[in-house]
Amino acid sequence: MIWNALRQAGRVPSDLSVQQRFRVQQRFSHRVLGHLGVQLELRGLEHIGEGPYLIAPLHEGIADVLCLLRLPLPMRFVARREIFGWPEVGPAITRLGHLSINPEHPLGGFRDLWRGAESILGGGESLVVFPQGTVLGLQTDFQRGVFEVARRVGVPILPVALSGTHRIWEHPFAPTLRYGQRVALTVLPPISAEELQTGNLEAIRVRTRRAMKAAALAPGSPPVRFFEPDRDGYWDGFRLVIDPDYPELARRMDARRGSLIPETA
Structure with missing residues (x-):
């Protein structure tokens, strides 16, 4: 059923209006x-x-x-470039006009994000950017690019806390597809364009990161995914930063990566 739905999405007209794309994605x-x-x-x-x-x-x-597509907002998504090459998924998200970036090349990735954001947001659609840039777990840090792009384009940021989605399909850690899972999606108050223009972006980034993670961990919420490198792998060579609010894990990751750097004379 899922593959069939993806194939249908991959055959929609390439010139959909904002509202047509919204309806296709919501269906x-x-x-x-x-x-x-x-x-x-x-x-x-x-x-x-x-x-x-x-x-x-x-x-x-x-x-x-x-x-996220259940939110009452027309939206497009930013995705890692390799996802656009996946069978069925790639043609669907290409046809629907989602934005491809390469986060392993920070300067080029930021340029593509900035230019794509100007075009998509200027056309009246919201743009979804995952500030963690990875599905490893709650302890990964927020990247600064999301906040910098919002400042440059002049739009507000809408923070959204999610918990429980990893139980549906924990790719790439497990192949199991699970039914009947409980998920919480919590929309936090937006950060205004004015605050992003005049405020300290680093302070806003840290405050937003903490508020979103606190919302995901709120009592009664479905369990979040926690990163455990001995189970999940250390992802050597992958651009990954641990949230400093998890100092023990950050220390372990730094020690691991430091051990891979050859000693110099």
Whole structure:
């Protein structure tokens, strides 16, 4: 069913309007989430205005996309370049006009993100950028690029906390597809374009990161994914920074990566 839905998405006209793309993507989300029996709890919808926003969610897995598409906002997504080469998935997201970047090349990736954001947001759609840039777990840090792009383009950021999506499909750590999982999606108050223009971006980044992770860990929420490198791998060569609020894990990762650097005379 999922592959068939992706094939259908890959055959839509390439010149969809904003509202046509919104309807196609929402139908896809409803169909797949309904089939999987996902119990989605939407919280904080009162914080959503007209947009467009640069939407900054936590990232646990591919199912994040399906859940975010339940928000009442036309949106496109930023995805790693290699995903555009996946069977069925790649043609669908290419046809729907999502944005490809290469985060392993920071300067080029930021340039592509900035230019794509100007075009998409200028056309009235929100753009989803995962500030962690990885599905490894809650302890990964937020990258600065999301906040810098929002400042340059002049749009507000809409923070969204997600928890429980990794239980649906924990790719690339496990192949199991699970039904009937509970997921919480919590929309936090937006960060205004004015604050992003005049405020300290580093302070805003840290404050936002802590607020989103606290929301995901709130009592009664579905369990979040925690990164355990001895189980999940250390991802050598992958651009990965651990949140300094998790100092023991940060120390372990720094020690591991330091051991891989050849000693110099």
